Amino acid sequence: MIKNKNTKNISFNNYEFISIFLIILFSLFMSIIPKNIILTCKSASVIGTLFLIIISYIVYYFLTKKTYDNEYDFFVIIKKTFPKIIQIIIGISLFAFALFYVYTSICDVTFSLKNSTYNITPSITIALYFLIALLIMTKNGLNSLFRISGYVAHIIFIIISILFIVSLPRIKITNFLPIFGSGIKDVFFINLKNISLFTPLLFTLFFGHNILRKDKNGKTNKNYVKSKNRINKIMFIFSLTLLMIIILYCGTMPTSLIEGRTALLFDVSRFITYTTTGLETAPFLIAIFSFISFLETSFVFLVGLTFLEKLGVVKDYRKLRYICIIVLFFALLMTSSMSAYIQISSIFNFVSIGVGFIFPIITLILYSLKNRKSKKIQGVLNES
């Protein structure tokens, strides 16, 4: 068994990869983005979500196919496509994005917790738990995070399913009418800005090679057709969960009510009681949601640091994490109000569309062009 302390040796099995993926996506469901979908599509949120799922699925189908048909992972593609200096710039940009991601994520969960339960606790006190967890859990590399996620992902999936099933009697069909909400333009065009919800799919390009089927000799088979099933599985679980959440949101409360809320999933869970007089599930869900955020922020932060290491910006990222956490602490200290966070999150949405979709597409196009060119030169050389 590979020791976790070896940060360079990232080792996980398929189940763990799917688990961490589910955890990251679920933490996005707790964020402000699903609310944005509902605000854009109104009663057509389910259709809008389905549309986003299909679009991102198609885009990532081609991206993963192109990546794994040719190379081992996306790091190799970046290295083969760009010169060294651009690689360093990409590494730093991806790291900055990861840091931004962690920041928004901590902000999101902090404000959600503050608004729903810990009203008198200062938001920085809540955020401190996440920063300390970040400090501890990024010490020994990604492997232990993969390991823990394997233990909790299925519990989270079961909890979401229970939330969904228990909320079924509260779901009103009228909340889904009119079918196309405020118009087709909103659902199919303006809604595209919410595709940032699918940014974590980017990680499949970098770490997805581990889920490729291994042959008898233990060597990774670079055959996309074989690995496709696993990526399909991830996408299916994700889509199913997201749909459940969206139905949960807009089915149980009218859109007009949602506009004024901040922590949607906390709100939904608060409505569920097992007896007429009490036994609310919300506090337990707070523990679950916080748990997810601890794992998600640590994972994304470590992935960011891995970008730096793999793209040759730094040789060992371990010392860098202290500086990053101090930066995050001051950033969180400065974000004192919810309105400030909402503005920052809208910027984050656009940045993540750029990183999650535009960047890999452009990289792969450049890679193909470069490949074609080198093949042509090779052909000419062979002829001569």
Added chain:
Amino acid sequence: MDKISEKIDINRAQMMKKLNCDLNYDLMFRDFKFKYKNKNINCFLVFFDGMVNKDYINSDILSKATLSYSITPSNLTLSYPEFFKANIISNCMLQEKEKFSDVIKEVLFGNVAVFIDGYNKCFLCNIIQYEHRSMEKPFFENSINGPQESFNEVLNFNTALIRKNVRNKNLIIEKIQIGKRAENVCTLIYMKNLANKKLIDIIKQRISEIDTDIILSTDALNNYIETNTYSPIPQILPTERPDRVASFLLQGRCAILTNNSPIAGIIPTTIIDWFHSTEDGYIKAPFNIVLKIIRLLAIFSAILLPAIYIATVTYHISVFPTNIAMSLAASRELVPLPFVVEILIMEAAFELLREAEMRVPTRIGPVVSIVGGLILGQLAVEANIICSFTMIIVGFSGIALYALPNFYISYGLRFVRYVFILLAFLNGYLALAFGIVIFMYILANSYSFEISLLPPFYEDKKRNVIAQIFTSPVWKNEVRPYTVKAQDEYSQSKISRRWLLNDKK
């Protein structure tokens, strides 16, 4: 001067000097003679009193030496050391050593050293006989259905018990010396064709590279060889049952046993072992599943119940139905202490009781529990020092801790509980989640000899944590624990009950 001389006087003086004869009251020197071809050969023997079978020395060695004067033995063609070996010390296990250091080492382990004049070697007779405890019932791993055998403090006796259970030529029991000043012996036990070779090498390397004066027990040895010493969770699974050691060995694991210790250490271990007890192998599968569920609940309650209680009553009282919340408020009306102080007082009292009960004589033990647990608890509630709810929670989690199959694991987990209580007090469920995630992280980074205590949750249908915890009927257990990485993954064929095939025909 380490080489044994041919002159007996020199040897005698050396042995007396090296073993501090003038200071050691239990060191015995006995001079005697035997007759060989009309010559008197001087000899002496050395041993520590109380460590050898004195009857054997008297009736065999000394009396046979005297007998050589009255009866002329037939085999006088042999040299006199060979004659001595064949006629006088023929009834015991023998070794010959040329160096004083080797001789002294063996004498310290209870062998009798015999020097004869004119011979530059020493005979070592293995007639070790310590006073020791006889085999008793297991102390902390009781079982109703299984065998009632447990290890005692004599290493040879313990290894024999394991051999009795595993009659296989591939069972290897290797002896390794430990301790620089007070030399002791430990054994590394494994199945040659099953155990992971890399694991065996690591264990051997770690044990042989210990540089210390003394290691008295398996527990002490564990401290020297485990990876994360400060972790409260044991990384070597202790057991006192030979049948359990046998089953672990057949899973491809290794065991260590130390002389003077009735505990064997199993390597490697994972959290899956927290849920398995000795009883599991002897009861039917459906009951086994129920037992495992109970143990899961027990672990959950033991670690988290007091913390959940604190978090709920301090931050999220809405969890309780109104009537329970009302009665909780009523029971706390006159209690001046905050919940967390109440819980900590009660937990401290519980720990105190546990410690007291371990040390008081057996007959008074139950009295201490009754007086401490029932009477004092009742009085504390009546005096409004604590509320009855707290009493129930602490009592329940305390019992849950003892429902865990292994005493050592519950010992480790009970300290984790205090951390959770304090975290729950700080920020309710948020801090509790923080504690749980960090605890899991510590588990994932704790290693039992390169194998993480938190194994991968799912590898395939048969190699996953759920399948390993909720073991299926014995005939269905085809795969050895996947965390062990044994040389042979399968313990039986896919159809182990071959008679089913005949029945179908």
